[in-house]
Amino acid sequence: MESQALLVLLLFVLVLSIFLGFELINKVPSTLHTPLMSGANAISGITIVGALLASGGEGTFSSILVGTFAVFFASINVVGGYLVTNRMLKMFKKK
């Protein structure tokens, strides 16, 4: 029943994080809608952690290959997402 306890723990974390997310970004000025979206999008590239483990960990040739493609796409998401957000935010200036 080890795995059930783990599942409950992970679900617990999930539920709390969703509520935290709603509280965290409740009031966003519309000026920041695009950067917030692309910044959040970069965070969703966290899946790269799973991709790295699949690509570099133990596995069959096919699972490693699939994992490697996952690393490729996730790293575009991460790198591109953060850079483009930074590029936009640099432009927001108050005179």
Added chain:
Amino acid sequence: MIAFFQSSIFVNLAYIFASILFIFGLKMLSSAETAQRGNLVSASGMLIAILVTLAQNEIIAYEYLLIALIGGLIVGVLASSLVKMTSMPELVALFNGFGGIASLLVGVAEFINPSSTTLIQIIAISFTVLIGGITFSGSLVAFGKLSEIISGKPLILFGQRFVLSALLLVALLLVLELIISTGLLNISSQTILFILIGLTLILGVLLTAPIGGADMPVVIALLNSYSGLAASSAGFVINNNVLIVAGALVGASGLILTNIMCKAMNRSLSNVLFGGFGAATASSEGSGQIQGEVKPITAEDAYLILEAANSVLVVPGYGMAVSQAQHVVRELGELLEDNGCEVKYAIHPVAGRMPGHMNVLLAEANVSYDVLAEPDDVNPLMETVDVCIVIGANDVVNPDARENEGSPIYGMPVIEVDRAKTVFILKRSMAAGFAGIDNPLFLKENSRMLFGDAKDSISTLVSEFKS
């Protein structure tokens, strides 16, 4: 010492630290003063998570992953630095799709890896594939529509809803078969997974294709939320909290944005997703009798009115992005200010093709963000505005939203430009807006149409001011 950095306690503490940085980063992203630092905070959280993962002794081979990492790095750097600001919506959509496919592939890799897969993991893999696949193909369709590779018009297939529900049902049955494996289908579980992937990709296309270009802000925000949920779901596959936390934060923020966009259009999410807005044009009849005539104005006459104005409100829409007019708009704004006029910009939340689209373009043109106002701020003071300049916006300034109960957009909060003393409408022709709805604003007593490309018209105004 090295052993400590590879121990699971250190790795997990580092993941917790990364989660904290994501939380602070997102929080800081929601305020203009701290946003840029917030993005850096969140990026350093990501860097920590990646480095710690790479140092783990679970990773035994680095050749492939390094090639993929470097490849992704190069593509990411090039794409983010070369793309023009006006193409930002499609780039964000594309990155979003890549996040979705990455989560899907993580699920697949774990599935075909022969090391023992628990029941919980199989359920998690099914969901990851489902959400990841929909995010990927949906984002690609959104990318296609935004970059105008495919038509932005809503594409309604016969019996769309029926086909969608049927496919979704089949997908869920396949998931069920993966979980309990009755063997009724007499095919291997891998084949089932591949059929499931195919189905999710079709589902993503079917969900996005019927949505028109003007509704894109909602779709992008929603897909953004999905990509977070896919990552969160992948966290259940590999039993990793940092994926669950980060993914859930993104899922929540995407939903908040989606909700803001829906409210700004006074429509429910299901109406946006399944309404096929703009496909049915024959909906406004009866009270929709429009009277009056269109009164064109030349740039020279418009200049004379602007020259005498004390307060000007600029209302940009997608047309400003299309004609790349943001820089000349800023120039005109500065000339007006030098002339002793107060200049403000009113931005509707759904103007453009993604949330905050107009704000990004005006920021690119160096317009200070404190003169960008929201509809609620400008509407009460509209009577005091001498001239409203509407640049390529249509539905977000349509008075029918307040006056005509038969109009499809009745009830949508709009910028009430018709209450200003004079309204200039910059438009290429009299063609209807994206949603295909008539706009009585063009025929109002105080409206003047300035026909032509927005950039050319404003450039003419600018040179009039300079001469």
